[in-house]
Amino acid sequence: MTLACGPVTFRIGSDWAAPIKALDALYSDYPKPQSTIPHFTVRLEATRWWRRWIAPSIAISGDFRLPEVAPLALGMGLLAAEMAMNLQVALGDRRFLLIHAASVEKDGKALILTGESGSGKSTLAAMLALKGWRFIGDEFALIEPATGLIYPFPRPTSLKNDAIAAILALAPADRFGPLLRDTPKGDLRHLVPPSDAIARMHEPARPTLLLYPRFGAKAAVRDVGKAENFVRLTQASTNYVALGETGFQALTRFVSDVPAIAVDYPDSATAIRTVNRLWKALG
Amino acid sequence: MMDARHLAKALADPPYVLGLDDRGWAALLAMAQAERLAGSLAVRLDGLPIPAVAREVLRNALVTAETGRIRALWEAEMARRALAPLRIPVILLKGTAFVAAGLDAGRGRLIGDCDILVPRDRIAEAEAALLAAGWEWVKPDPYDDTYYRTYMHELPPLIHKDRDAMIDVHHNILPPTARTGRADAAALIAGAMPLNEGLFTLSPEDMLVHAAAHLFADGDLAGGLRNVWDIDRLIREHAEIEGYWQRLVEAARRHGLVAHVSRALRLTHHLFDTPVDAFLAYLPRRSDVAFMSRILARDRWGRETQKALRFAFYVRSHWIRMPSLMLARHLWTKWRTRQRSR
Amino acid sequence: MMLRYAAPPPGACLRDEAEGLTLLYHRASGQTHILIEPAPHILDALADAPMTEGELLATLAAAFEVNQAEAVGERLAELVAAGLVSTS
Numbered sequence: 261m262t263l264a265c266g267p268v269t270f271r272i273g274s275d276w277a278a279p280i281k282a283l284d285a286l287y288s289d290y291p292k293p294q295s296t297i298p299h300f301t302v303r304l305e306a307t308r309w310w311r312r313w314i315a316p317s318i319a320i321s322g323d324f325r326l327p328e329v330a331p332l333a334l335g336m337g338l339l340a341a342e343m344a345m346n347l348q349v350a351l352g353d354r355r356f357l358l359i360h361a362a363s364v365e366k367d368g369k370a371l372i373l374t375g376e377s378g379s380g381k382s383t384l385a386a387m388l389a390l391k392g393w394r395f396i397g398d399e400f401a402l403i404e405p406a407t408g409l410i411y412p413f414p415r416p417t418s419l420k421n422d423a424i425a426a427i428l429a430l431a432p433a434d435r436f437g438p439l440l441r442d443t444p445k446g447d448l449r450h451l452v453p454p455s456d457a458i459a460r461m462h463e464p465a466r467p468t469l470l471l472y473p474r475f476g477a478k479a480a481v482r483d484v485g486k487a488e489n490f491v492r493l494t495q496a497s498t499n500y501v502a503l504g505e506t507g508f509q510a511l512t513r514f515v516s517d518v519p520a521i522a523v524d525y526p527d528s529a530t531a532i533r534t535v536n537r538l539w540k541a542l543g
Numbered sequence: 544m545m546d547a548r549h550l551a552k553a554l555a556d557p558p559y560v561l562g563l564d565d566r567g568w569a570a571l572l573a574m575a576q577a578e579r580l581a582g583s584l585a586v587r588l589d590g591l592p593i594p595a596v597a598r599e600v601l602r603n604a605l606v607t608a609e610t611g612r613i614r615a616l617w618e619a620e621m622a623r624r625a626l627a628p629l630r631i632p633v634i635l636l637k638g639t640a641f642v643a644a645g646l647d648a649g650r651g652r653l654i655g656d657c658d659i660l661v662p663r664d665r666i667a668e669a670e671a672a673l674l675a676a677g678w679e680w681v682k683p684d685p686y687d688d689t690y691y692r693t694y695m696h697e698l699p700p701l702i703h704k705d706r707d708a709m710i711d712v713h714h715n716i717l718p719p720t721a722r723t724g725r726a727d728a729a730a731l732i733a734g735a736m737p738l739n740e741g742l743f744t745l746s747p748e749d750m751l752v753h754a755a756a757h758l759f760a761d762g763d764l765a766g767g768l769r770n771v772w773d774i775d776r777l778i779r780e781h782a783e784i785e786g787y788w789q790r791l792v793e794a795a796r797r798h799g800l801v802a803h804v805s806r807a808l809r810l811t812h813h814l815f816d817t818p819v820d821a822f823l824a825y826l827p828r829r830s831d832v833a834f835m836s837r838i839l840a841r842d843r844w845g846r847e848t849q850k851a852l853r854f855a856f857y858v859r860s861h862w863i864r865m866p867s868l869m870l871a872r873h874l875w876t877k878w879r880t881r882q883r884s885r
Numbered sequence: 886m887m888l889r890y891a892a893p894p895p896g897a898c899l900r901d902e903a904e905g906l907t908l909l910y911h912r913a914s915g916q917t918h919i920l921i922e923p924a925p926h927i928l929d930a931l932a933d934a935p936m937t938e939g940e941l942l943a944t945l946a947a948a949f950e951v952n953q954a955e956a957v958g959e960r961l962a963e964l965v966a967a968g969l970v971s972t973s
Contacts, residue, residue: 269596271569273844296565297596299603301573303844323576323845354606355599486903487919494917501707501915504610505899508910508917512901610915617914621968677966705967706916 264293266413266461267355267402270345271298275306276316279337286338286416286437286450289458300324300348304340307331320344324351336440339448342418346399349413350498356402356411357503357510360496362386363401363410364393369468370410371539372401372518374496380475383423384531386451390430391532395457396465405503405510408517409464414457416450424449426528469542470520473531477524481534484520546848547768547841548814550574550584554772555815557587570843572600577845578768582608582651604651611654615639618657618708623741625676626661631669633742634660634735636713636753640744641773648776656700656709660745662732663714670698670712678703678710716753716798726756726798734794747781748794755807756800759834767838768814774807775815788820795823810834890941890961890970892931898969900925914968923949924960931970 261280262271274280302322306312316334322344329347332340350358361374362385371393373381382398389395398417401410416437419427424447428436437450452458472484472492484492493511494500500507521538525531552559553571563571575581581604588601615638623633634640636658641649661669678701696715702708717726731753735743745753754777758770781787795804808824811817813835840848899910907920920928926949930941938961946952964970 271573295594295596297568297594298572299596299600301569301576301845303846305846321846323573352603354603487906487908490903490908491919501917502607502610504606504613504915505910505912506606508899508901508908512908515903516901613913613915617916617968620913624968624971706914 262293262296262298263287263290265290265415266397267411268300268349268353268413269293269295269298270348271296271301272304272341272344273302274304274337274341275312276304276318276334276337278334279304279318279341282338282438283341286452289452289455291458300345300352302341302344302348304337304344320347322348324348326351330444332443336443338437338450339418339440339443342415342450345415349400353402353499354503356404357507357514358497358499359401359403359493360399360498361401362398362417363396364388365396365412365465366393366539368465370396370465371535372410372467372470373473374401374470374493375472375474378475379473380525380528380531381473382417383419383426383475384473384528384535386417386419386423386427387430387528387532388535389454389457390427394460395453400498401467403467403510403514404464405506407464408467408510408513410467411464412457412461414453414461416452419449419451421446427451467514467518469539470518471535471538472520472522474522474524475531477526479526479530479534480522480524481538482522484522486515486520489520490515545570545843547574547578547839549843550578550580550841551768551814551839554580554584554587557591560588560593561591566843568594568597572597573843573845574841575604577841577847579653580769580772582653583769583772584651586651604653608651608653612642612649612652614706614708615654615657616643618703618706618710619643619659619742621676621703621706622657622659622673622710625672625678626669627741629665629668629672631661631665631672632732632735634732635738635742635744636660636716637757640750643738643742644744646776647780648773656711658711658713660713660716660728660731663728666698666712666714673701673710673712677705681709716756726752726800730794730797746790746794747777747784747787748791751777751781751791751807752794752798752800752804755795755804756798758807759803767834768841771807771811771814771838775811775817778808778811778817778819782818788823791820792823806834810838814838887937887939889935889937889973890931890965891935891973892928892964892970894932898928909969911969916968918967918969923953923957924964927957927960927964928969935973 261284262269272283300323305319305321307317307319311317317331318334318337318340319331320329320340320343324347326347359374361372362381363370363372364385373385375381385398395414396410397413398415400413402413403410431451435452440448490511500511523534525534549571575584581601585601585605619635619639626633635643638649638652638654639657641652681700681702696717697711697713701710715726715728731745731749734746734749736746737743751774754770754774758767795801805823808819812819812824842848893913897912901908907925909918909920911918923945926945930944942954942957945957961970965972
């Protein structure tokens with residue numbers, strides 16, 4: 261099957277029908293791409309030929325590969341497909357400076373949330389997207405080097421463990437994928453972005469504020485200096501080095517133009533209040 | 544059923560792609576990625592009116608190729624700086640040599656490691672100098688280390704502690720335990736051509752012999768299509784030089800690799816219509832069909848097909864590198880290590 | 886024969902300043918470095934012509950008012966290890 265999200269088209273092949281069916285259902289709200297030529301090919305393959313039927317186990321493969329990715333059980337086919345697509349973009353894209361971050365937009369301006377796994381950025385972005393912001397992306401922020409604009413890449417958000425219940429309370433049930441238990445990261449469910457975000461997935465925005473959220477700490481707000489920001493972002497980028505000179509230009513411009521603030525928060529309500537306050541203060 | 548002839552055709556005759564539908568493009572791009580020829584394809588298709596997505600994919604590959612080129616050349620330069628005080632000549636090999644010399648074979652090429660050759664009697668000094676300058680071993684398991692040092696024609700791979708690039712230091716182009724060929728390292732070094740201070744490449748004919756040796760004897764033929772493409776590019780660039788074919792015959796004889804060079808010429812002529820010297824290429828052999836099938840074993844998803852053939856070549860490539868008793872022991876030990884790590 | 890140090894000519898590197906630090910992209914290597922004074926001044930001084938450590942110290946003192954010989958020595962060694970400065 262072929263699917264497109266923002267500026268990227270994927271072709272997905274699978275040794276089993278189930279993961280494809282699950283993907284079709286999850287992406288049912290996304291318009292089919294006009295051209296089926298893919299930027300990246302992804303394959304979900306049986307690790308051994310007999311593993312198509314016996315204790316089926318999925319090896320992720322495609323144009324770009326990492327040798328040490330552990331295979332997943334067939335029941336987690338949807339997760340395997342999502343991971344495989346992320347891997348292709350992370351390793352193969354050179355059109356954009358990629359930063360591991362979630363992002364949302366309001367009035368043409370983008371708020372970007374970056375940080376490690378567990379920082380709460382995905383959950384926070386998902387909540388903001390349900391409270392009047394436009395969802396731009398969960399895993400990657402795509403920054404166009406020539407213009408500095410962020411291009412939407414609104415794939416479904418992977419919600420884990422406690423976050424699932426928190427968002428279930430806010431979003432309609434039909435926006436969720438199936439519950440996947442006992443994944444390497446615990447319970448996992450995909451949240452499909454709001455229809456509006458999908459409909460507008462080709463509209464870029466101007467990055468205006470970068471936040472480093474940290475969940476589970478006492479409320480605190482601190483400016484992040486340009487040098488520290490630059491270093492942290494080179495680590496948060498999967499392709500900074502691969503872009504060479506273009507990467508340096510794009511990232512130095514980004515850290516010069518976009519203020520960066522570290523936000524510690526004990527709960528989401530505090531986070532959202534803080535975000536709104538900081539956003540308003542920018543004018 | 545589609546095979547990598549689809550990709551070979553696009554490389555040999557770029558206007559072929561103008562008639563492709565979406566499915567044809569998807570297959571072409573997947574094969575190109577799998578064969579690490581996406582950058583080369585991009586160069587060949589430059590200027591043609593191709594679909595926007597295809598152009599974006601190929602441009603991605605060119606960016607990757609350029610970053611790889613800079614990285615490989617820098618590793619070579621840093622190796623030169625480390626070895627210059629000892630006056631050890633550094634001869635660049637493979638992709639690094641192609642880009643350093645500005646050859647057509649280097650355009651769009653996706654380079655992995657930086658490969659260099661130094662004289663065998665200086666390799667211990669070279670190793671010490673590189674380690675002192677900040678290179679480290681890519682931690683192999685102790686068995687592999689012995690294998691490398693005793694049987695192979697290269698040091699175990701090195702990586703610099705500050706940079707994310709590997710360097711392979713060779714002292715010959717074939718292992719001393721190889722069944723076929725007895726590459727004459729001294730002749731390779733004597734014939735080397737200077738690039739600039741302390742850096743050299745092999746002579747054009749030695750470069751071709753090395754590419755042919757690499758294609759058949761030095762690996763398991765995975766990535767074979769790319770090696771044949773290198774050979775096509777090298778021949779087209781160098782065949783104009785006066786006396787090239789004569790020197791190529793002499794070099795092939797000197798290194799005991801006439802059969803390999805001969806077969807390489809036949810394959811490239813068949814796949815890419817390379818103009819080759821008929822005397823050297825002569826009549827095709829039956830085993831050519833097996834080689835051809837192996838090189839083209841790629842489907843429209845970029846997957847390797849013909850698994851039985853693949854295993855036969857894996858065994859064959861190890862057979863070529865090591866006498867059978869050692870081979871049995873090596874495969875058994877590798878298999879055991881793999882089992883233990885499960 | 887004394888060791889002489891040389892740096893890439895202007896244009897071989899891209900620079901950006903951030904809070905007293907210099908972000909530097911070295912085109913020939915594709916590497917990004919973060920430099921702290923006196924390293925950027927050392928590169929500036931050596932970019933024109935190769936010089937010995939003694940000549941460098943004199944140039945730095947005159948042009949940039951940099952006077953700590955030990956710091957210069959350490960930064961110079963780091964720059965050589967990083968490939969930004971070459972020796973002959």
